[in-house]
Amino acid sequence: MKALLFTFLAICSYGFVSVSAVDDPDICAFDDVKLGILMRCVREKAWLMLRNGLDHLLHVYQCQSDTCVFNKICDEGDVTTALNKYMKPKPRREFWEIAKKCEKELPPDDVAA
Helix, strand or coil: CHHHHHHHHHHHHHHHHHHHHHHCCCHHHCCHHHHHHHHHHHHHHCCHHHHHHHHHHHHHCCCCCHHHHHHHHHHHCCHHHHHHHHCCHHHHHHHHHHHHHHHCCCCCHHHHC
């Protein structure tokens, strides 16, 4: 019975994670202007733990700006993997929640160009 419960929870958890990941902004597809706007918005809306997490990324990637950090992360590969490696779970969740809200405030592609 425990095995069935565990399997059910694992499937539900996987479904939740994969569905929410589909909704996450594709940060690596943004140009520097949009990425800068998005990260400024995230920092303005972030609680202390997330701001500290972003500051830690600045230190890890030896950057002066969030745009530089995320460009380096995108060059490495996966943003989610980097955040999992360098950020605690609560700030990570907050990052994606705020990023989704901030993505809606980005200018359309034709305006940014």
